[in-house]
Amino acid sequence: MADIQRDNSPDTTAVPHAVHRGDYQPPTFLVDAVALHFELDPAATLVRSRLVMRRNPLARESAGERAAPLRLDGESLTLRSLRLDGEALTADLYRLEPDGALVIPEVPDHFVLEVEVEIAPAANTELSGLYTSGGNYYTQCEAEGFRRITFFPDRPDVMARFTTTIVADRASCPILLSNGNPTEAGDLPGELPGELPGELAAGRHRAVWVDPHPKPCYLFALVAGDLVAVRGRFTTRSGREVALAIWVRRGDEDRCGHAMRSLKESMRWDEEVFGLEYDLDVFNIAALSDFNMGAMENKGLNVFNTKYVLARPDTATDADYQGIETVIAHEYFHNWTGNRVTCRDWFQLSLKEGLTVFRDQEFSADMGSRAVKRLRDVRGLRAAQFPEDAGPMAHPVRPDSYIEIDNFYTPTVYQKGAEVVRMMHTLIGAPAFRKGMDLYFERHDNQAVTIEDFAQAMQDASGIDLSHFKLWYAQAGTPEVTVSDSYDPSTRRYVLTLRQSTPPTPGQPVKRPMPIPVAMGLLDGEGRELPLRLAGENTTPAPGTRVLVLEEAEQRFEFEAVDAPPVPSLLRGYSAPVKLLGMPPERLRFLAAHDTDPFVRWESGQQYATGVMLDLVARHQRDGEAALAAPPDAGLAEAMAATLAGAAADPAFAAEALLLPGENFVADQMPVADPAAIHAVREALRAGLAARLAAPLRDAYDGLADDGPYRIDGASIGRRALRNACLGYLALGPGGVALARAQFDGGRNMTDVLAALAVLADTDSPERTEALAAFHARWRDDPLVLDKWFAIQAMARRPGRAAPDDLADIRALYTHPDFDIRNPNRVRSLAGSFAAGNPDRFHDAGGAGYRFLADVVIALDPLNGQTAARMVTPLGAWRRQAEPRAALMREALARILAVPGLSRGTYEKVSKALA
Incomplete structure (x- = not known):
């Protein structure tokens, strides 16, 4: 019916409504098979779908209605034709809803629905559904982008087998990719009855892809265009040959x-550790820069942000290399934990994401230093998730409601969700966890399931009751664990008392005690491990670590046969995502020097330094600049000197230990933050330590010079990290700027060049201007590297300059010819880096930083609501700021909320922030 010309773009004037987890109902209709046919055109792509559907008997039982109407989700689709069991439907037999859905009131129990729609990929700036970038076609369907491609029950518990035919101009789109295995490909003849008019066939070709595994539509993918492949092969443990390809724009092959190495290592690791083998004949990755996310795990065709694919020593830092390894692994691991077994509804998002983050963390730990990987993951958790738990967007790992599901791709769902899985692993042990994974796949392969299904598999495999543990999925907030202890020399008994509480969060004012695994040890006065025998136990335990479970608001743990007062080492390996309180400074100093657990050693040093900084902030608030004149804390200086002296044993760990806690982390420890005082204190402390430790810092820096070829093994990365940490201190002293400039000029890899540039960007010197100009001239045509140039300037804070001057520079970058608000990477590199990485300037007392971020959100929202919504988060922390900053942040939020036609995601974030 080619005469139908109706666009069903959703009504943006209505107030968005929330979706509630408790309202879940099984889908009314199931889709057994989908045949998709695309005729690609940037302005008018035709999509024909053939859906083999049937009424869901479970839905009929729950709803009590046999004749429920068919409702298919749709958005920004122009309907061209509609046929039910071969018969064309006239306009009186269906309706298009204001939200974009297609409703057919009367359908049989089994039927075939054929739909033709038109979409405009080139006009799709939301980067959701099918869109164009650089002349190529890409899709992003998670979470609800498939409804922008065709009408469909766009929910994860509707799983179907997909066959996809792609037709395109061969000259502009020589590569046609989709999910599954390729089955047909070739030129179209001049006349192809039933598919294309003859005049359109010339110069066109098609490819057919068949995915043998049922999947939800959010895992659908299509990539087409002028791309080149870097190819590889992998032989699975059962002997199947898998063809691997990474598709990039021409010129990026090197x-x-x-x-590719990371992909092969991921495939090998998943077989060895979890017994999981890849299940298709091909595995494709396509990379592009216009992408809202880091990557997407579509079955057999992963779509990646170029940031997590492209690397060469002169263009990528060590952190980039490590990020690529992690994200490649994460998306590949989704093949089983997310694709073969997926989530029943979007409230179960952490079922796939938290579990897969845990898996990629374990993979990266096995590929490098487990200790350093763990503390970096914890640092990331505290930087992103802890503030979320303490703010207006706090939500459980499994949320109870949402307006826009894209807003719940959060650190809580991902990183805290991974910590919840890790706690299960800690409680039941590695062998039982592996048995639980095997049981999970045995029970639920090719199903859409819930968090309860995963926890039940772990419980059944281990025999350990995990029912109370599910509180971690239901309760928001970061628990606080307070420590006190006592020792009785007459009985040789040591009593450790742990108390827990969780602050109120929106919608959850009262919290229940959580089951918290506390991996711990006891040390004697020389730092030696003591045996851990709880009162009443008859065994003779060996010295080392054991796991206590804190389940009540307060619990006492009594240890026998302790000869002298011990020092407790708690949360080894960071066994639970909690805040540990009540450790005296002298104990923290002792643990930082003597603990056998690397995490506790690092954490104790960080907590000691945080205490020093908080004390200085209080004195600065009372006495002003005079408080900063005193020499640095002796204990902190001694600890850093000891770190430098022993750095050769583990340079990567030493590099982490030398870094002072970040300004945002220190702010999170204060009831009301003082960004200016925190920045002043941290910089003064860094300068004092640099002066006191100048000689050992310079010796370490010089001793770590490396003229050999660039290597990305753990030892080489650790040496570069330590050398650049030393440079950060040395740049604060005499000759520091010249040293940084020499490293910038002579740097043989991007890690060293960028570290030097970051140091220079924080100075007000001619070398700064010259280095930034040289970097831009060298890399202005490389989008990923140029993102680094924007980010470094967005995070720079030059001493002695007034805040309005620095903020004027940020605004100038926003109008720079190389800034493109349509590119999410560029927006994140400037506005995101500024708001998250430059707290002193973002929280300028005059509110200019808040106004800038609000301007970005308002300009971006009509183009890309998903990315705009994510930019709102820093403004939501106004409750942690004193007046007038808090009022200025609220004012910026209110200005965003007043914009007509705000996207659902941005509306949700802003309205919750103001609530």
Whole structure:
């Protein structure tokens, strides 16, 4: 019916309504098979779908209605034709709803629905559904983008087998990719009855892809265009040959080697550790820069942000290389934990994301230093998730409601969700966890399931009751664990008392005690491990670590046969995502020097330094600049000197230990933050330590020079990290700027060049201007590297300059010819880096930083609501700021909320922030 010309773009004037987890109902209709046919055109792509559908008997039982109407989700679709069991439907037999859905009131129990729609990929700036970038076609369907491609029950518990035919101009789109295995490909004849008019066939070709595994539509993918492949092969443990390919734009082929190696290592690791083998004949990755996310795990065709694929020593830092390894692994691991077994509804998002983050963390730990990987993951958790737990967007790992599901791709769902899985692993042990994974796949392969299904598999495999543990999925907030202890020399008994509480969060004012695994040890006065025998136990335990479970608001743990007062070492390996309180400074200093657990050693040093900084902030608030004149804390200086002296044993760990806690982390420890005082204190402390430790810092820096070829093994990365940490201190002293400039000029890899540039950007010197100009001239045509140039300037804070001057520079970058608000990477590199990485300037007392971020959100929202919503988060922390900052942040939020036609995601974030 080619005469139908109706666009069903959703009504943006209505107030968005929330979706509630408790309202879940099984889908009314199921889709057994989908045949998709695309005729690609940037302005008018035709999509024909053939859906083999049937009424869901479970839905009929729950709803009590046999004749429920068919409702298919749709958005920004122009309907061209509609046929039910071969018969064309006239306009009186269906309706298009204001939200974009297609409703057919009368359908049989089994039927075939054929739909033709038109979409405009080139006009799709939301980067959700099918869109164009650089002349190529890409899709992003998670979470609800498939409804922008065709009408469909767009929910994860509707799983179907997909066959996809792609037709396109061969000259502009020589590569046609989709999910599954390729089955047909070739030129179209001049006349192809039933598919294309003859005049359109010339110069066109098609490819057919068949995915043998049922999947939800959010895992659908299509990539087409002028791309080149870097190819590889992998032989599975059962002997199947898998063809691997990474598809990039021409000229980027020499930057895919590390990604390909990471993919092969991921495939091998998943077989060895979890017994999981890849299940298709091909595995494709396509990379582009216009992408809202880091990557997407579509079955057999992963779509990646170029940031997590492209790397070469002169263009990528060590952190980039490590990020690529992690994200490649994460998306590949989704093949089983997310694709073969997926989530029943979007409230179960952490079922796939938290579990898969845990898996990628374990993979990266096995590929490098487990200790350093763990503390970096914890640092990331505290930087992103802890503030979320303490703010207006706090939500459980499994949320109870949402307006826009895209807003719940959060650190809580991902990183805290991974910590919840890790706690299960800690409680039941590695062998039982592996048995639980095997049981999970045995029970639920090719199903859409819930968090309860995963926890039940772990419980059944281990025999350990995890029912109370599910509180971690239901309760928001970061628990606080307070420590006190006592020792009785007459009985040789040591009593450790742990108390827990969780602050109120929106919608959850009262919290129940959580089951908290506390991996712990006891040390004697020389730092030696003591045996841990709880009162009443008859065994003779060996010295080392054991796991206590804190389940009540307060619990006492009594240890026998302790000869002298011990020092408790708690939360080894960071066994639970909690805040540990009540450790005296002298104990923290002792643990930082003597603990056998690397995490506790690092954490104790960080907590000691945080205490020093908080004390200085209080004195600065009372006495002003005079408080900063005193020499640095002796204990802190001694600890850093000891770190430098022993750095050769583990340079990567030493590099982490030398870094002072970040300004945002210190702010999170204060009831009301003082960004200016925190910045002043941290910089004064860094300068004092640099002066006191100048000689050992310079010796370490010089001793770590490396003229050999660039290597990305753990030892080489650790040496570069330590050398650049030393440079950060040395740049604060005499000759520091010249030293940084020399490293910038002579740097043989991007890690060293960028570290030097970051140091220079924080100075007000001619070398700063010259280095930034040289970097831009060298890399202005490389989008990923140029993102680094924007980010470094967005995070720079030059001493002695007034805040309005620095903020004027940020605004100038926003109008720079190389800034493109349509590119999410560029927006994140400037506005995101500024708001998250430059707290002193973002929280300028005059509110200019808040106004800038609000301007970005308002300009971006009509183009890309998903990315705009994510930019709102820093403004939501106004409750932690004193007046007038808090009022200025509220004012910025109110200005965003007043914009007509705000996207659902941005509306949700802003309205919750103001609530």
